[in-house]
Amino acid sequence: MGGLPAGPVVPAEHDYQLWEKRVDALMVLCSSKRMFTVDELRKGIEALPPDAYDRMSYYERWITSICNALIHRGIISIEEVRGKLADIEQRPPETAGEKG
Amino acid sequence: MPHDEVHEHHHDHPHVHGGADHHPHRPDADDTLTYCRRLEIAVRELLIEKGHLTADEIRGAVERMDARGPHLGARVVAKAWTDPAFKVRLLADGTAACQEAGITFDQSTRLIVVENTPDTHNMVVCTLCSCYPRMVLGIPPDWYKSRAYRSRAVREPRAVLREFGTELPDDMAVRVHDSTADMRYLVLPMRPAGTEGWSEERLAALVTRDAMIGVTQAKAPDSVT
Amino acid sequence: MARFAAGEQVIVRRGNPPGHLRTPWYIRGKHGVVERLCGEFRNPEELAYGRSGEPKRMLYRVRFEQKHVWPDYAGPAGDTIDIELYEHWLDAAR
Numbered sequence A: 001m002g003g004l005p006a007g008p009v010v011p012a013e014h015d016y017q018l019w020e021k022r023v024d025a026l027m028v029l030c031s032s033k034r035m036f037t038v039d040e041l042r043k044g045i046e047a048l049p050p051d052a053y054d055r056m057s058y059y060e061r062w063i064t065s066i067c068n069a070l071i072h073r074g075i076i077s078i079e080e081v082r083g084k085l086a087d088i089e090q091r092p093p094e095t096a097g098e099k100g
Numbered sequence B: 001m002p003h004d005e006v007h008e009h010h011h012d013h014p015h016v017h018g019g020a021d022h023h024p025h026r027p028d029a030d031d032t033l034t035y036c037r038r039l040e041i042a043v044r045e046l047l048i049e050k051g052h053l054t055a056d057e058i059r060g061a062v063e064r065m066d067a068r069g070p071h072l073g074a075r076v077v078a079k080a081w082t083d084p085a086f087k088v089r090l091l092a093d094g095t096a097a098c099q100e101a102g103i104t105f106d107q108s109t110r111l112i113v114v115e116n117t118p119d120t121h122n123m124v125v126c127t128l129c130s131c132y133p134r135m136v137l138g139i140p141p142d143w144y145k146s147r148a149y150r151s152r153a154v155r156e157p158r159a160v161l162r163e164f165g166t167e168l169p170d171d172m173a174v175r176v177h178d179s180t181a182d183m184r185y186l187v188l189p190m191r192p193a194g195t196e197g198w199s200e201e202r203l204a205a206l207v208t209r210d211a212m213i214g215v216t217q218a219k220a221p222d223s224v225t
Numbered sequence C: 001m002a003r004f005a006a007g008e009q010v011i012v013r014r015g016n017p018p019g020h021l022r023t024p025w026y027i028r029g030k031h032g033v034v035e036r037l038c039g040e041f042r043n044p045e046e047l048a049y050g051r052s053g054e055p056k057r058m059l060y061r062v063r064f065e066q067k068h069v070w071p072d073y074a075g076p077a078g079d080t081i082d083i084e085l086y087e088h089w090l091d092a093a094r
Helices: A018-032 A038-046 A058-072 A078-090 B035-049 B055-067 B070-082 B084-092 B094-100 B147-155 B157-163 B200-204 B209-213
Strands: B110-115 B120-125 B173-178 B183-188 C009-012 C031-041 C057-065 C080-086 C090-092
Touching (some): B070 B200, B084 B110, B084 B183, B110 B173, B120 B157, B157 B173
Parallel strands (some): B120 B173
Antiparallel strands (some): C009 C090, C031 C057, C057 C080
16 A cells, blocks of 8 residues: 555554454464465455455454465364354353453 | 565555544453454364364463563664674674574564664655564554555655654655565664763663654653653 | 676566565556665465465565655655565666
8 A cells, every 4th residue: 555645644552452462373373383374364365355454453354364264275164163153152251262 | 484464455545534544442341252353262262172273372472472572672772872893783684683682583584674874764664564573573553554654654754754753854864664575674763862871771761662663763861760 | 596786776567467466566667776685585476375485586675766756755855765576576777
């Protein structure tokens, strides 16, 4: 996006939450174990819908791309992800797995 | 693995919007499990169950991330200000000099240190994604990853610098570094006047993250107690 | 073996080939000077498709004048921008 018109730089920052740090950790660990390359993740993010940049946060885009890359590489399956998400929805929020 | 961040240059549509670059983030106290937060749990648990990762590895990676931050870069800058031979090594090979100073590199990326002088001011951006010298500064702030910064830092760096309160004279060249590949950049700010005889530790307190990205200069000595 | 040396004038290839690219659009077709050689790295355009990225490609840091990159650039003539570019995106200028 270098050179495109845009508004002022808002000096925003926030303390990263645990789930965001874990997404970062997944990227570092999976790529160092050669489950995918970071370039594959980048390509995956480019393939997200055009409004994804404004609709999703940084680590939301990132976990979406990580999940897609792992499916693409056959490391996890779509069925497994669906089953796991359904299982997580049934858990009480405080033990859903974020604290773990 | 050459890169450590993700980019979105596909969405290069011209798009003017004031201040909508930063994403609203829920405060830490809010435990609402959004879809993407559930996805993180799902992917993590599946990778552990299938034997690709362990919970300890993930905890370790998060701890290493938490341990890295601008204090590391500040230490390197202060050392360069007080040790001329170290500064020469730092500018010649940023990776080797930082390793010598005890900083670990767990990516294949390399560090280039660029020096601010009375003639030249350096400023770092990644227009393709959010490449950042994480080995010395930690995880980048939201604004560094924002559409506004990534779009404008290359085309109107002086206007962006002014928004950070940094006004530079026309006879000082602005040199922008777009980190598009395997190099990461750390700006070595100018040592503030009036700090003669200061210890490395005292000097390090003047070196802010933003000064090492190159959007500001090091703090004035009278700004710290 | 590097095709260009530090100080040499180069021009960035134009065009928009298919695939995943790490050459910003705004620098395509612009000419600059090789500032330094960064070494050889695996090709990200191949890595993005899950391939090896071999053979490695020479990576250069090229310096461009802002007034040349952006015809309406508002700053003084001495302002520059440095970008990392892989050898297969560069040609010798003239």
